[in-house]
Amino acid sequence: MHDIDWNDLRYVLALARCRSFAAAGRELGTDATTVGRRLRIVERHLGAALFQRDAGGMMLPTPTGEIAVARADAIEAEVMALSGALEAADPMALGRVRLTAPPSFINRLLIPAVPGLLSQHPGLQFELIGDARNFNLTRREADMALRLARPADMANSKVVARRIATLDYAVYVAEGQRDQAESLPWIVYEEAMAHLPHARWIATQAEKSGRAGALAVNDAESLLQAAIAGLGRALLPRVLAEDADGLCRVDSGDESLPVREVWLLIHAEFRQFARIRAVSGWLDKVFCRPPSQQPE
Secondary structure (H helix, E strand, O other): OOOOOHHHHHHHHHHHHHOOHHHHHHHHOOOHHHHHHHHHHHHHHHOOOOEEEOOOOOEEEOHHHHHHHHHHHHHHHHHHHHHHHHHHOOOOOOEEEEEEEOHHHHHHHHHHHHHHHHHHOOOEEEEEEEOOOOOOOOOOOOOEEEEOOOOOOOOOOOEEEEEEEEEEEEEEEEOOOHHHHHHOOEEEEOHHHOOOHHHHHHHHHHHHHOOEEEEEEOOHHHHHHHHHOOOOEEEEEHHHHOOOOOEEEEOOOOOOOOEEEEEEEEEOOOOOOHHHHHHHHHHHHHHHOOOOOOOO
């Protein structure tokens, strides 16, 4: 019951969260064999089995394991709180910040603005992860996240969230197709995206006009590129499309264009870090920049 290393408890937490040795290894940047070995070290110190495999092959905590996982979770929170307190006392924005966001926002909005951020904070190490998946901030998959919807669980005390922008949408076609825009098909989203408000709007317009195109995509960047290629009409956030070469904005034919919110999520333990505050303030400025005023 002694000599338990916090680094070993990290493996217990990862296994409890991921439910398999392989997945826990990926989260920790190691392999399944190492996870199993470190788990056995903790079990030997505690004199009890912490996990058992269920009928589906998933590793689930035993009653003793549940106690160990809860305690390890509390220790992790304390370690992060200590780190946060020390970093909050440092006015310099030093160290790594890992931000996840939709790929189109990273490529067309954030990357062009990064030079200004890094020149102002030369000690910052910035990682931009373009992924449509919702990375788990409580598991340290990212430090910050941009989401295009209000978080479902606003009561999660480990994550703070605030709305930083509202996205206005408009309809775009390729340059040279303005006069024939109404006869062009709509470029739609594939079925897995059908629940999103902007995807529903496009589907409704395509059904009303009887002009659903042959192409379906799953992200805004693909939609934008398809419109530039002359494949049809695209509904896009103005902040992404107004400055894109090869596009022109046209009348939507419908005043009820969708609007979406941009939310910034930060792990609660990190929000006072100088580097997190620096990136947060930078994001506010990036999203407050109005898109170019392209003539109708």
